[in-house]
Amino acid sequence: MLLSVCFPLFVGRTPYWKNQSGLYDQYSCHYGYAATKNPWNIEPWRPDVSTLATIIAKCNPK
DSSP, rough: OOOOHGGGGGSSSTTOOHHHHHHHHHHHHHHHHOTTTTSOOOTTTTTOOOOHHHHHTTTTOO
8 A cells, every 4th residue: 555545544543643744754664664663663752853864763763
């Protein structure tokens, strides 16, 4: 399934949904570069850094 189709399914489904740009970067990183990583720790408290910085941080920037 395409990232552009999958990601919107999660947007706004929980009151904890903050930092949408950072969450998108984490999700797209896992989707594109770490699909076999388990679990996919996609967390709103992580900083909103660039997509490249998210990839370098193995999808979970600090």
